[in-house]
Amino acid sequence: MEIKTVQTKNDILKALDDVKDPEIPTISIVDLGIVTGIEVSEDNFVSVRLTPTFSGCPALKIMESMVKERIEKLDVAGYEVITNFDTQWNTNMITEKGREALKKHGLAPPEHFSELVQIEMLEKVKCPHCGSRNTLLKSPFGPTLCRSLHYCSDCLNAFEQFKPVS
Amino acid sequence: MKYTKTQLEAVKEFLYKIADDQLILGHRDSEWTGLGPVLEEDIAFSSIAQDKIGQSLHIYEILHALGEKDPDTIAFTRNANEFKCCHLVEYPIGEYDFSLIRNFFFCHAEHIRFNMLAESSLDPLAKLAKKYRGEIKYHVMHADTWVKQLGRANEESHKRMQDTIDNSFNLALGIFEESPFTSELNSMNIFEGEKTLQNKWIEAILPVLEKAKLVLPDPADWKPAYGGRTGTHTEYLQPMLEEMGEVFRLDPKAEW
Incomplete structure (x- = not known):
């Protein structure tokens, strides 16, 4: 991206739609429902929050680094990816598109x-x-x-x- | 939240005992990987192990935030006398009937404990509890299914289930060894206490046993295997810890 633009939440959400579950590559992490928060500050710093599907899920660290890699490709001043249990994931959080996937x-x-x-x-x-x-x-x-x-x-x-x- | 010295000690002791139970039983259950009596059971015990070890990790992370060492160091470098797990989880896997009954006893207690903790004032633990109870529900369901099937299948399977219950029930009662910090935990609204948990646990397992035509030992014979919560363990824990931490201790600074 050439022009300096402030990202919107929607831009980040769209970008994260490219990140797929490494164990089920047809579903994005957004449709899986594990993205629980996106914030973009005025100076273009992006904060993404994820929540684990299962406490013992080995794909979690991989997904975290996949999210970081994807955001790095955007025009952002900086970013953080935080995984926590503040919102507890459940399978009702999987979107309709996710169910098709x-x-x-x-x-x-x-x-x-x-x-x-x-x-x-x-x-x-x-x-x-x-x-x-x-x-x-x-x-x-x-x-x-x-x-x-x-x-x-x-x-x-x-x-x-x-x-x-x- | 600001804790007094005793309160902090109470919280840490409480977290250690819960996470140590999960880590040790998780490791024991993982010993069925490749050995399960049927493929589905091999996978079930391995998955339950993975859940329990993953759950212990996030509790060790809370302890780390309270000033304890990092989770790997906590898990892999302590000696037996520093562990707070109950004796039930330490025993070798034995025959399948023992491992199954152990999970039946333990997972029911664990499920009720996290249901209680979902309302705990210890916020990071309450958040985990809300998550864990949904996962542990599957562990309970697994144990219940097999206990009911084997309890009613034939004479031999019924006898093996009943003998194992008789032989391991006192170990199971050891889960509920009262903490010296019961009143602190209670007054901080963190946890109601082991007695309450034990009563709820009996209420939960009795209907399943009844369906399986199995009975609990006579209360006159209940002799709980206490000691684990204060660091006194069976001869089986230390060798297990040595094996479990062997690779980690080869190079504690290695990146995984």
């Missing part, structure tokens, strides 16, 4: 919950391949912390769900 990766998106996640929500998950709800929960734990394992009794495919977390 999960499907593109072959993952069933998490069901919306009100109040608390109920165990029954894992039992008849909609198959991302054929759309059937005639499915079985094989295990609440999958290849990454955020996924559970399921089996579709109609199209006979195993599939994974991005599991609901409150």
Whole structure:
């Protein structure tokens, strides 16, 4: 960028849309819902706040450095990226666009919950391949912390769900 | 928040005991990686381990902010007598029935503890508690599912579950060893106390055991395994710590 311009929140949000979850490259961190705050000061200093999906998520540090790399490419006076638990992430924070992106990766998106996640929500998950709800929960734990394992009794495919977390 | 010397000591002791339980059980659960009786169980124990160790890290970060050493140094360089974990989490993984019942006992208590702490006046811990309880719900669900299935499956599985409950229940009661700082924690509105937690815990596990046709030992035989919270541990902790910290201690300054 040649001309000195003060970035707007929206510019930063757009830029962060380029940063994808390293474990699910179809979804951006914005659609995943982990960007919990963006501030741009008058002198063009950018502050970004992130919140972890899972406390033990190994992708967290990587995402933090990916955000830094992306902001560095913008015309900013300086920046900070802070990860904290001030806002606690839950799967209702995944956007509609994000849910479509999960499907593109072959993952069933998490069901919306009100109040608390109920165990029954894992039992008849909609198959991302054929759309059937005639499915079985094989295990609440999958290849990454955020996924559970399921089996579709109609199209006979195993599939994974991005599991609901409150 | 400004603490008096005793208050600060109370807060630190409280945080250490919670995080040490998680770190040690997380490490023990990770010992099932590659050894699970079925693939799904291998993955489940490994994922639960990853959650618990990750959760302990963020509590050690609060301790670091209160003036303690950095999380890696806290986790990997202390000796057994400096740990505040309960005996239950220290034991080797044993047979699958022991590891399962241990998680059943521990995760229920942990889930209730963080539910209580979500309202704690210790703000950084309350924020973590709100996050952790959603994750631990899956640990509880995992344990409940298997306890109910194995309790009712056949004579052998039922007997193994019941024997393990009988043999490990006193260890589980050790989770609730009262802190010398109970009244400080209570008056600061940080935590209501281990007695309250234990009562809620019994209320939570009884219905599951009932569905599994399993029973708790007679209260006359309850002899809680105390000592862990004051640094007195079983013979199993020190060797585990030596193994756990071996790589870190080779080069404590290494960048990971």
